[in-house]
């Protein structure tokens with residue numbers, strides 16, 4: 474068996490054993506202030522590195538994405554999911570493309586059941602025929618393009634700090650996620666977890682999003698105040714150890730970040746890709762829908778992932794994603 478294949482199987486095997494409820498504990502998610510980035514870069518780099526090599530999750534404040542744009546993106550996301558089903562069905566997700574609309578189609582290996590959500594994904598070079606028209610939803614495309622680019626720029630700031638610590642050229646990750654290249658494959662994903670106000674008791678056995686690690690390099694997640702459910706579980710290599718989940722607080726304007734498997738591999742396992750999931754609300758909690766927007770910074774398909782110490786065989790971003798994506802959609 475090649476190293477790549479056994480690494481792959483080990484990752485899938487880990488995911489298939491962590492689908493249960495587990496224990497819940499309180500943990501703090503580190504908060505990192507990104508303001509005045511170009512003057513405070515060294516200090517910010519240390520804080521990012523500590524969080525990313527430890528718990529694998531952190532929340533950014535002072536990040537510079539205008540709050541009005543974030544609110545506008547959420548308003549248009551809700552507007553999109555409110556479109557008639559026939560309209561949304563005109564923008565179908567083609568498996569393996571991370572572009573288009575899906576409804577309860579993502580099955581996580583950890584749970585074997587479909588996430589109780591719908592999503593619409595934007596991967597820029599793959600959007601032909603997949604944008605709603607101005608008549609469907611005025612301003613949607615322009616706002617999402619602006620929002621995608623803001624998220625990309627912030628992700629590149631964070632990744633440039635990791636490049637410093639890993640001994641990579643400062644713009645290695647920027648070149649590796651070049652948004653003008655035809656092989657760009659970073660994704661903006663709008664997510665709508667279905668409201669549970671009228672759900673039957675047995676519906677609460679499902680997951681809004683089953684436990685998983687992300688495939689990408691870095692995820693930036695926008696959440697809404699009052700719409701909780703995201704939980705993380707650090708230490709995915711702790712075979713046999715108790716699985717302990719912690720709530721990640723949702724707050725308007727604060728961006729929750731996690732390292733994905735692609736960057737864990739690219740960093741020779743120094744940066745930690747952390748398990749997470751979205752649980753159902755508890756009976757006493759807000760039962761309405763949850764909206765979130767995730768930006769997945771995912772290296773272009775032609776980008777070669779090669780760690781500083783070459784712990785793993787070099788592999789392209791495209792081959793890496795192909796290896797992982799097949800296991801997630803029915």
Ligand SMILES: O=C(O)CCC(=O)C(=O)O
Pocket residue numbers: 662664682687694703749750751765766767
């Ligand atoms: O919506 C969330 O809070 C998390 C989504 C997520 O983990 C994912 O889509 O990978």
Ligand SMILES: [Fe+2]
Pocket residue numbers: 685686687749
């Ligand atoms: Fe995720």
